[in-house]
Amino acid sequence: MxxxxxxxxxxxxxxxxxxxxxxxxxxxxxxxxxxxxxxxxxxxxxxxxxxxxxxxxxxxxxxxxxxxxxxxxxxxxxxxxxxxxxxxxxxxxxxxxxxxxxxxxxTWIASPFSPFGKARKVEGGYLLSGRWPFSSGTDHCEWAWLGATVVDAEGDGAGADGTLHMLLPRSDYTIIDGSWNAVGLRGSGSKDVTVSGAFVPAERVIAEQKIVSGVAAREAGRSENLFRMPWSAIFPNAITAAIIGMCRGALAASFDYQRDRVDESGRLVREDNFLLAQLSECHSEVESARVQMMANVGRMWDIVGSGKEVPFELRAAARCDQVRGSRRAVEALDRLYSHSGGNALRSDRPMQRFWRDAHAGLNHAINVYSGPYRAYALTRMGAAVPPGLRRDV
CATH class of the missing domain: 1.10.540.10 (Acyl-CoA dehydrogenase/oxidase, N-terminal domain)
Structure with missing residues (x-):
């Protein structure tokens, strides 16, 4: 299917x-x-x-x-x-x-998971308030996952319980029109959403760390291989997959554009061996990012299928590769664009949109490299990985 x-x-x-x-x-x-x-x-x-x-x-x-x-x-x-x-x-x-x-x-569910909300415990659940940017695709969703930290009645104590993911129906949050005006991924409609004192039942709340650690799957009694996969194999890779796709789209547009392009001297650029080498190298770099991502997911899939849990060492390596894969693909796109001439900047050329969209995707928090890179290096050294670094692996 x-x-x-x-x-x-x-x-x-x-x-x-x-x-x-x-x-x-x-x-x-x-x-x-x-x-x-x-x-x-x-x-x-x-x-x-x-x-x-x-x-x-x-x-x-x-x-x-x-x-x-x-x-x-x-x-x-x-x-x-x-x-x-x-x-x-x-x-x-x-x-x-x-x-x-x-x-x-x-029915579709939006997000974001970033803990911009403040939740106060009440009988049966929480009262949630806050404003969250970057709710991609939110216009077409009827529910939203929103990240929050727990505070007391005075608004103090945020973070003591870690980040919680809270699930709200559309009637409980407001989409702020006009709040999304970005240089890239404009079509994603990643608008701000706000909540003011909405009651969220406890059954619609889950701790982020339980999701990342795999505890949530065990507590839910999920035996299917899919739901026993590490979180880091799912959401982070979904972001990287989109970026790889954008870079692939730019490559396809570039090969089409360069086919009959003429340089300032009147020569067909496809006769320029250096340009041809650059195009081919960029293709290989983007495909390498995809192959590495799929290989890591495949290794985890096989481990889960054998009834075992994916070790932290592999999760750390795969998360490192995921971040690097996003960057490898966009770096290749940058090299490609630098050899595309002035006409590639024109708004009727799809290359410029792919280029802007890919850079916008690279700015997602999941692609910040410092944490995953440090976690992997420490793991390889046999050193202790601080809890803050383990949290998103």
């Missing part, structure tokens, strides 16, 4: 590419683009089968995100971010999953 998703995306390439400029102008994916993504099933690939999902191999999901981003960076970004959220919802009580999916398995 995952093959059906890939075939649907392949058949939608022209439509996705044609609406990219419209999405950028609107500052959000057009409704008909969201409809295309729903039809492909990409956002349901990591969703429990019981709730209309495909429970696909994560590598198939990542390939679907890459393929989508090749046609439209913003659509691929939204597919990757929103497509990772069902995996997390599967770790929640069955009643919560029913709340979201019982009426419509194609």
């Amino acid at each position: 995952a093959n059906d998703v890939l075939e649907q995306i392949e058949g939608s390439r022209v439509q996705l590419g044609a609406q990219a400029a419209e999405a950028e102008e609107l500052g959000t994916l057009p409704t008909h683009t969201a409809d295309i993504l729903r039809k492909t099933g990409v956002v349901r690939m990591l969703q429990p089968a019981k709730h209309g999902g495909l429970e696909a191999d994560p590598r198939e999901f990542l390939d679907a995100v890459i393929m989508t981003a090749e046609s439209c960076g913003a659509a691929g970004w939204v597919a990757g971010v929103l497509g990772s959220h069902p995996w997390q919802l599967a770790l929640m009580p069955e009643s919560v999953q029913d709340d979201v999916w019982a009426a419509d398995p194609d």
Whole structure:
């Protein structure tokens, strides 16, 4: 069934590419683009089968995100971010999953997870308030995961319980129109959302560290291989997959553009051996990022399939490779762009949009390299990894 998703995306390439400029102008994916993504099933690939999902191999999901981003960076970004959220919802009580999916398995969940909210404990749950930027694809979602820390009645004590992820219906938060105006990924509609004193039942709250450590999957009784995969194999790689797809899209646009391009001397640039070498090297770098990511996910998939838990050493290495993969792909794109001439800057050339979108994706917090790089190096040295570094591995 995952093959059906890939075939649907392949058949939608022209439509996705044609609406990219419209999405950028609107500052959000057009409704008909969201409809295309729903039809492909990409956002349901990591969703429990019981709730209309495909429970696909994560590598198939990542390939679907890459393929989508090749046609439209913003659509691929939204597919990757929103497509990772069902995996997390599967770790929640069955009643919560029913709340979201019982009426419509194609119900989408936004985020972000950053702990910009303040939650105060009350009987049966929490009262949540705050403002969160970067809620990608939020216009097309009916629920949102929002990160928060617990505070007392005076607003003190934030962080004592770690970051909590709280699930809210659309009626409990407000989307701030006009809050998303960025140089890249404009079409992702990553707007701000606000909450003012919303009650969040305890059953719709989960500790971030339980998700990352795998405790949440065990407590939920999930035995399926998909939901026993490490968090770091899912969400971070979904971001990197979208970036790789954007760089692939830029490469395809570049090969098409360079085919008949003439330089200042009137010579066809395809006769320039140095340029040809640069194009081919950039292709190889982008593909290397994809291959390394898939190999790491495959190793984890095999370990989980054997009934074992993925060791921290492999998780640390894969997280390091994930961050480096994002950077490797974008660095290759930069080299490509520097050999593309002035006409590549024109707004009617798709290369410039892919370039801007990829750089915007690289700025996501999941691609900050200091923590994952340090965690891996310390692990290789046999040294203790501080809790703060272990938290996102």
